[in-house]
Amino acid sequence: MSTSGLIVGLDIGTTKICAVVGEVDNDDRVEIKGIGLSESRGLRKGMVVNIDQTVQAIRSAIQEAELMAGCEIHSVYVGIAGNHILSLNSHGVIAVKGNEIDRQDIDRAIDAARAIAIPADREVLHIIPQEYIVDNQRGILDPLGMAGVRLEVRVHIVTGATTSAKNIYRSCNRSDLDVDGISLECLASAKAVLSPEEQELGVALVDLGGGTTDIAVFANNAIKHTAVLALGGQNVTNDIAYGLKTSLAQAEKIKMRYACALADLVRGDAEQIEVLSVGGLTPKRLSREILADICEPRMDEILSRVDQILTDSGHKDKLGAGVVLTGGTALIEGCQQLAEQIFRMPVRIGFPRNVGGLKDLVNNPKYATAVGLLREANALLPQDTNSNKPRPTEEGPGLFARILATMKSWFSDVK
Numbered sequence: 001m002s003t004s005g006l007i008v009g010l011d012i013g014t015t016k017i018c019a020v021v022g023e024v025d026n027d028d029r030v031e032i033k034g035i036g037l038s039e040s041r042g043l044r045k046g047m048v049v050n051i052d053q054t055v056q057a058i059r060s061a062i063q064e065a066e067l068m069a070g071c072e073i074h075s076v077y078v079g080i081a082g083n084h085i086l087s088l089n090s091h092g093v094i095a096v097k098g099n100e101i102d103r104q105d106i107d108r109a110i111d112a113a114r115a116i117a118i119p120a121d122r123e124v125l126h127i128i129p130q131e132y133i134v135d136n137q138r139g140i141l142d143p144l145g146m147a148g149v150r151l152e153v154r155v156h157i158v159t160g161a162t163t164s165a166k167n168i169y170r171s172c173n174r175s176d177l178d179v180d181g182i183s184l185e186c187l188a189s190a191k192a193v194l195s196p197e198e199q200e201l202g203v204a205l206v207d208l209g210g211g212t213t214d215i216a217v218f219a220n221n222a223i224k225h226t227a228v229l230a231l232g233g234q235n236v237t238n239d240i241a242y243g244l245k246t247s248l249a250q251a252e253k254i255k256m257r258y259a260c261a262l263a264d265l266v267r268g269d270a271e272q273i274e275v276l277s278v279g280g281l282t283p284k285r286l287s288r289e290i291l292a293d294i295c296e297p298r299m300d301e302i303l304s305r306v307d308q309i310l311t312d313s314g315h316k317d318k319l320g321a322g323v324v325l326t327g328g329t330a331l332i333e334g335c336q337q338l339a340e341q342i343f344r345m346p347v348r349i350g351f352p353r354n355v356g357g358l359k360d361l362v363n364n365p366k367y368a369t370a371v372g373l374l375r376e377a378n379a380l381l382p383q384d385t386n387s388n389k390p391r392p393t394e395e396g397p398g399l400f401a402r403i404l405a406t407m408k409s410w411f412s413d414v415k
Contacts (some may be wrong), residue, residue: 005023006022006033006071007022007023007024007374007378008021008023008075008076008374008377009076009077009370009371009372009377010058010062010077010172010370010373011079011185011373011374012040012043012048012058012079012080012171013040013079013210013211014040014045014210014212014232014234015040015058015210015233016037016038016039016040016210017038017039017040017060017061018035018061018366018367018370019058019062019076019107019372019374020032020034020035020036020065020367020374021033021035021066021068021069022034022371024374028375029354029356030354030355030356030371030375032070032355032359032362033069033070033357034065034066034067034068034070034071035066035361035367036061036062036068037061037064038064038066039057039232040054040057040210041053042054042171043211044210044211045211046080046083046211046228046230047084048167049172051170051171055096055171058175062177063099068358073177074177075178075179076177076178077181077183077374077376077377078168078172078179078181078184078371078373079185079188079369079370080125080160080165080168080211081186081214082163082228083212083228083230084161084228085158085159085160085184085226085227086122086158087158087159088156089117089130089155089205089327090114090154090157091113091115091153092109092110092113092114092153093109093151094109094112094150094275095150096148096149096151098136098144101143101145101146101151102144102145106132106143106144106153107383109132109151109152110127110129110153110155113127113155113157114127114157114201118159121161121162122161122162123165124157124158124183125158125160125165125183126156126183127155128157130154130155130156130222130223131220132151132153133148133152133153134148134150134151135148135149135150136150136256139220141221141222156222156223156224156226159227160184165182180377181376181377181380183373184214184226185207185369186207186215186216186226186228187216187223187226188368188369188370188372188373189205189207189214189216189327189350189368189369189372190205190218190372191372192352192368192375193245193324193326193351193352193353193372194350199218199222200220202218202220202315202318202319202320203219203323204218204316204322204323205217205323205324205326205369206327206330207326208325208326208327208328208329208330208335209232209233209329210233210328210329211230211232213228213229213231213232213302213306214327215227215228215309215310217310217315217319224313224318225315227309229305230308231302231318232329233255235298236255236256236329236332237252238251239294240254240255240259240295241297241339243290244294245275245277245278246277246278247278254273254333255295258271258273258330259333260288261295261296261299261332261335261337262292262293262333262335262341263289263292263293263295265292265334266289266292267289269288270287271287272285273285273286273287273288273289273291275380292334295332298339299332300342303338303339303342307342307343316364322345322346322347322348323345323347323348325339325347325348325349325350326349326350326368327368327369330349330350330363331349331365334383335349350365350368351365352368352371353389
């Protein structure tokens, strides 16, 4: 495969920054070529609070992805989240000019739907058509070429705070990267883990991230509702650190290895875990059941808030395919069982699907957003293979110079 066909997805999360290099073929199969991962320290609740720390983390992830993929990364497609995200549904209607609907008519209908009042401190991130209506005929996904005199469109509009989007652009630009596009993270995750059948039947995607929980509801192959909840796995980590009197770093390791979201699953379990105390005090051993008693209330709160969001959206009774959990926090033992009790419907854990190449490296819900961003980016690339549009990656002398510089830095640190 030609290196010029590679694209890059960059997931700038609250707890991690992940860069995935890959290629999407005509069958929507993602071939993973490289991945870079770094700890995120410059974000809080999905929003940049320290640009310098964010830039350092982005550069670290990008360099790791470049070395693994054997390419030089120039531009990325980025995800955005945070409780500043707001969404709404709108409706537009126009009169068709000719005998059949053309692309210009569709664009005018969408423009009519987006003609709503948006505060000056917000910007539109997505305008996603839900359905078209031609002369009162509903449920049309693509009216191009159809005959009609009246065209209506229902759209889902996602908006975000202008400053939050600008800070993401600035962080990437200071990392010597161009931003080809920006996408709501739950929409990207949906492209990675949901099947067309689920989106047709009705499904809710719940992306349990570190700082936020992102929600997207689909039905009849269209997005119906999106929301962002400012709670995530980091809240569980904080509870563990406080309850067990240990550091946040140690609490995160304990969470991913021993935590359980449903205490009933570990009742009577004699397994003991060692907890390192803060300040060099003697480590202590505690029952895993105590850890579950700390984790369950927070996980119950997060999932109950999600359930309330789904109920308030008016679409919960349309979720024929149930709920799909993804994101790193979804891997906590018992999370699926607790979610089934709260949502009262089928729940599964969503892993990136239809993936090849370095599949074993991204076969984890925490990489769903980054893999989905590749599909989002591929949809925006020009179909003409002879296009002069700059590609996100390319080979060249600069790559080998950068590898050499990285290796020199390794040896310079060992003295």
